[in-house]
Amino acid sequence: MSGLAGPYRKVYVLRIGHRPQRDKRVTTHVALVARAFGANGFVLAGSCSDSVERSLRRVLECWGGEMHYECGVPAKAYVRSWRESGGEVIHLTMYGVPVERVIDEIRASPRPKLVVVGAEKVEWFFYENADYNVAVTSEPHSEIAALAVFLDRLYRGRELLYNPSRPGKRVVPSARGKRVTGGVEC
Amino acid sequence: MSGLAGPYRKVYVLRIGHRPQRDKRVTTHVALVARAFGANGFVLAGSCSDSVERSLRRVLECWGGEMHYECGVPAKAYVRSWRESGGEVIHLTMYGVPVERVIDEIRASPRPKLVVVGAEKVEWFFYENADYNVAVTSEPHSEIAALAVFLDRLYRGRELLYNPSRPGKRVVPSARGKRVTGGVEC
Numbered sequence: 560m561s562g563l564a565g566p567y568r569k570v571y572v573l574r575i576g577h578r579p580q581r582d583k584r585v586t587t588h589v590a591l592v593a594r595a596f597g598a599n600g601f602v603l604a605g606s607c608s609d610s611v612e613r614s615l616r617r618v619l620e621c622w623g624g625e626m627h628y629e630c631g632v633p634a635k636a637y638v639r640s641w642r643e644s645g646g647e648v649i650h651l652t653m654y655g656v657p658v659e660r661v662i663d664e665i666r667a668s669p670r671p672k673l674v675v676v677g678a679e680k681v682e683w684f685f686y687e688n689a690d691y692n693v694a695v696t697s698e699p700h701s702e703i704a705a706l707a708v709f710l711d712r713l714y715r716g717r718e719l720l721y722n723p724s725r726p727g728k729r730v731v732p733s734a735r736g737k738r739v740t741g742g743v744e745c
Numbered sequence: 746m747s748g749l750a751g752p753y754r755k756v757y758v759l760r761i762g763h764r765p766q767r768d769k770r771v772t773t774h775v776a777l778v779a780r781a782f783g784a785n786g787f788v789l790a791g792s793c794s795d796s797v798e799r800s801l802r803r804v805l806e807c808w809g810g811e812m813h814y815e816c817g818v819p820a821k822a823y824v825r826s827w828r829e830s831g832g833e834v835i836h837l838t839m840y841g842v843p844v845e846r847v848i849d850e851i852r853a854s855p856r857p858k859l860v861v862v863g864a865e866k867v868e869w870f871f872y873e874n875a876d877y878n879v880a881v882t883s884e885p886h887s888e889i890a891a892l893a894v895f896l897d898r899l900y901r902g903r904e905l906l907y908n909p910s911r912p913g914k915r916v917v918p919s920a921r922g923k924r925v926t927g928g929v930e931c
Contacts, residue, residue, distance in 0.1 A: 595890075694918055
């Protein structure tokens with residue numbers, strides 16, 4: 560999945576508000592969506608999670624891809640430092656501006672992008688310190704879905720195109736079946 | 746969110762493979778994505794879940810929308826009966842045909858659509874009895890993300906448009922803030 564980042568040096572996803580036991584499966588989905596939809600970094604704020612890290616590393620090993628991974632970072636300091644080093648911060652929230660209204664502007668900017676994905680309660684700091692507060696529908700649903708649709712719009716659906724030449728284990732699409740080729744068997 | 750179903754009588758989401766304790770949060774996300782992205786039914790196969798139902802009903806009550814809800818149904822019988830009554834079955838799986846190759850055909854058909862969303866292991870029956878096995882990327886990630894992107898493609902992004910006239914509590918999009926209007930305060 561490398562290469563999608565395109566003109567940007569980096570598209571990282573910062574997961575905030577992770578509650579260790581309760582959120583481990585949801586946070587794992589966030590990490591796997593980050594990879595599959597073309598981000599090149601996943602950063603878990605606050606505590607680390609063995610379970611999330613194990614799942615992400617297993618997928619990277621089996622299915623390929625390069626991805627920066629970090630955990631236990633202080634979220635606010637990370638956001639501040641991202642902006643200070645010239646990057647922009649996009650906070651996904653149902654209260655924000657509809658994605659269709661801002662995605663062209665975000666796509667056009669060559670600045671490294673930090674996509675901030677919260678859990679239920681998000682501190683005011685993130686609304687105030689985001690360059691963009693972006694809504695993927697203005698309805699309550701799922702940060703996993705919001706991240707997928709945001710990245711899909713950012714890359715104009717390129718991540719959905721099947722790439723038969725990517726290295727490693729990969730699916731051979733089929734109308735009725737499970738076909739896999741290449742890479743190690745995991 | 747009513748009205749999106751368009752020319753189809755029904756777009757229902759059937760969640761299979763739900764494991765009661767382990768999956769309750771992921772299944773709740775599936776249900777909320779079904780609602781927010783325009784499906785008009787959510788069916789939980791196997792056991793019921795108080796937690797999933799409570800979350801879905803609370804969102805429907807606070808944020809509006811009409812949605813058929815059922816749980817505890819036998820999944821295979823449900824799929825068979827959907828097809829026998831003239832509907833079509835779309836199974837989301839990373840092993841299927843890329844969504845971009847089949848979405849126009851699926852959209853063009855006026856048949857009621859049952860979108861089947863599995864958990865980790867899906868029985869062969871669902872591959873064989875689906876009209877379409879559809880992949881949202883051919884990479885492992887999240888059934889929540891797959892459902893959101895599939896419905897987004899089905900409705901050509903119409904569910905992302907902000908609808909200021911929908912009844913009930915709703916968000917007023919803003920660049921920096923949380924503004925809500927109408928409906929009951931929940």
